[in-house]
Amino acid sequence: MIQVKNMVIKFGSEAVLSNINLVLPENKTCAIIGPSGCGKTTLLYTLAGLLTPSEGQVIINGKNIRSIRKDTGVILQNTGLLPWKTAWDNVSLGLSARKQDRVAINQKVASILDELGILEHKHKFPAQLSGGQRQRVAIARTLVLEPDLLLMDEPSSALDAINREHIQNMILKIYKKKPATLVLVTHNIEEAVFLGETIIVMKRSAVKHIIENPFFGDENIRLKSDYYKICLEVRKWLSEDDSQ
Numbered sequence: 001m002i003q004v005k006n007m008v009i010k011f012g013s014e015a016v017l018s019n020i021n022l023v024l025p026e027n028k029t030c031a032i033i034g035p036s037g038c039g040k041t042t043l044l045y046t047l048a049g050l051l052t053p054s055e056g057q058v059i060i061n062g063k064n065i066r067s068i069r070k071d072t073g074v075i076l077q078n079t080g081l082l083p084w085k086t087a088w089d090n091v092s093l094g095l096s097a098r099k100q101d102r103v104a105i106n107q108k109v110a111s112i113l114d115e116l117g118i119l120e121h122k123h124k125f126p127a128q129l130s131g132g133q134r135q136r137v138a139i140a141r142t143l144v145l146e147p148d149l150l151l152m153d154e155p156s157s158a159l160d161a162i163n164r165e166h167i168q169n170m171i172l173k174i175y176k177k178k179p180a181t182l183v184l185v186t187h188n189i190e191e192a193v194f195l196g197e198t199i200i201v202m203k204r205s206a207v208k209h210i211i212e213n214p215f216f217g218d219e220n221i222r223l224k225s226d227y228y229k230i231c232l233e234v235r236k237w238l239s240e241d242d243s244q
């Protein structure tokens with residue numbers, strides 16, 4: 001479980017996040033949505049332990065987080081793949097660094113690349129892959145380490161609509177097969193409703209509203225009107241900000 005208590009993040013004298021309080025249950029998914037600049041990435045970095053709160057606390061499984069945890073996996077907006085390494089080597093790097101047995105590494109890397117549909121591209125370098133394939137390699141590289149907390153910053157924002165849905169479907173499939181706590185930042189309403197069991201709507205530096213999404217987990221939800229009802233509710237909370 002993740003608890004954020006009275007958390008403030010300041011850059012200089014400006015509070016980029018002010019008094020955030022959240023409880024995110026273990027092995028559930030949560031989508032954080034809000035306009036550009038409202039502090040989504042900053043919140044995710046703080047959950048990752050990459051930023052230390054100016055005030056308040058982030059507590060994960062009872063421990064106050066002050067630096068990155070071994071079992072937290074982070075997928076940032078820029079995929080951060082090493083351009084001089086192949087897809088395979090990018091994915092196996094973390095396991096090699098953890099001194100895992102070579103046979104086990106090969107088996108795990110092959111299995112995750114296969115699951116993400118990119119095994120046939122294993123010898124390609126990032127520049128030889130499409131945007132969607134690169135994003136899958138970035139996801140594979142993180143998932144292969146079997147994190148118990150997975151943090152994603154706009155995983156599909158660089159992709160066209162078709163590839164965006166492919167990646168979203170894949171994230172849902174992987175989550176359902178092996179649940180871990182998933183926190184996903186997005187500015188896309190449909191992505192938030194497809195992948196968030198809880199949807200946190202942010203406005204400038206604060207949490208504005210929290211929506212529970214009873215339809216989460218249904219891979220065919222995009223064909224159902226209930227999905228659009230929740231999308232409209234999120235849209236309403238996002239747009240209400242202007243009048244205040």
Ligand SMILES: Nc1ncnc2c1ncn2[C@@H]1O[C@H](COP(=O)(O)OP(=O)(O)O)[C@@H](O)[C@H]1O
Pocket residue numbers: 011016034035036037038039040041042043
């Ligand atoms: N390292 C930093 N130093 C100063 N200001 C920052 C820094 N990182 C982010 N900010 C500011 O904090 C605010 C929130 O940024 P960010 O969390 O990236 O927003 P979002 O991801 O929602 O678009 C923005 O106004 C941004 O300019």
Ligand SMILES: [Mg+2]
Pocket residue numbers: 040041042153
């Ligand atoms: Mg951001």
